[in-house]
Amino acid sequence: MRELFKDWLLKDYNVPKSEGVQFITILMLTILIGMLAIGEYLVDLKATTLPLILSLFGANLILLGAAKRFGKSVIVGNLQLFVLYLMFQLTFITLPNVFHVIIYWMPTIPLLAFMFGNLRTSHIWLVIILITLVLDTVYGNSVMGQSYTAEIPYMPYAFAASIFTITFVACFSLLHNLLGRSYSRLRSKNREVVTLIGQLKEMNDSLEKIVKERTKDIELQNKKLKRYAFMNSHLVRAPLANILGAVNHLDSSCDSSERTELLNIVKVSANSLDDVIKEVGKSLSEKDN
Known part of the structure; x- marks a missing residue:
């Protein structure tokens, strides 16, 4: 069981990613965080604070510049994931009564990890998120008790739900395009392989034809030699x-x-x-x- 878990955690299947995937993903997150900041400024979303959102927005602007400057980078991608993770945790520690909101946002991190890095990175972040959810549950229970009362105003939660939905749709759209491009590349390579196999078959058929012709010539020469030997030995x-x-x-x-x-x-x-x-x-x- 231990070896199975270790194999699952560390196994990796690299999916070819274009240079722009990371930048586009960070840009998308920056825009969504900006929308959250606007929403928090206009209406209290009851799920975070404006200083935390603005801090996250500023950090994302820096990461966006780094992604533009350095292109595809494992460090930049993991920094983005860590910043999101830190923001979720600071929000929960500051406002323990938003646990019901945080637990729905945290699963975006393993999904983003797959687009930034690879399957192994996604698995590692998934384990981190699951452990964090357990620890947050214990922490929330010790601070808030067995339960807490959540204030659910319609407009702020409708706004937050819209951004959450846009985030997941955008993530899955990026993932779909990423896998779609990889599939297209695979099909293109497969067509090249089929073409090469066809060319090899034509070359093989041509070679067989040449061998048959040469064999026929040799047999003809042998017949001539035999005939000459017969004439020399008898006539x-x-x-x-x-x-x-x-x-x-x-x-x-x-x-x-x-x-x-x-x-x-x-x-x-x-x-x-x-x-x-x-x-x-x-x-x-x-x-x-």
């Missing part, structure tokens, strides 16, 4: 055998010593020629084999 040796027979006949019936000597020379030469022709036929036969 060329046939008249040579007649010459040898005639020489042998003349040799046995000749009385002149001079003619005998000449015929012996012809006989030796003919035998040598026969040996050469045999050797050529033998060599061609060995090459063919």
Whole structure:
């Protein structure tokens, strides 16, 4: 169980993110925090204080500038999450009777962590948020007792609920676009792989065709060599055998010593020629084999 939890906590699946995702997300949060500040100024939202909201807004402006300056940065992303987390906790400690509001805003942090960093970062922040909710529950119970009375005015809570809804819709829209772009890139890579496979198949078919053609040429050459060996071994040796027979006949019936000597020379030469022709036929036969 421990190893399973450790694997879940630390496992990561990197999703390719464009450089602008972090900046757009921080910009979206800055705008929403600004809307909360305006709402708190115009109507008491009963969930925070104006100094805390303005402090958060100022911190977000700094983070927005850092995101614009440095682009995609793990440090900037985690600073944004920490600032949000700190704001939630300071709000709860300052106003313990807003626990019912804070617990609905805190789950946005693991969601933002996935867009800023990766799955591992999201899991780590999820564990932090769950532990914090337990500790806040214990703290609230010790400060406020078993329960507290929450003042629920319609207009402030309608305003806060609208911003909460916009926040979650914007987060899921960013997440959808992020995953959609990753899916599009994956499909594009898959099409490239399919194209490469098609090209390799064409090359393989072409190579097989070339091999077949070369094999056919080699077989044709072998047939020619066999034919040449056959002609050399039979057609060329046939008249040579007649010459040898005639020489042998003349040799046995000749009385002149001079003619005998000449015929012996012809006989030796003919035998040598026969040996050469045999050797050529033998060599061609060995090459063919």
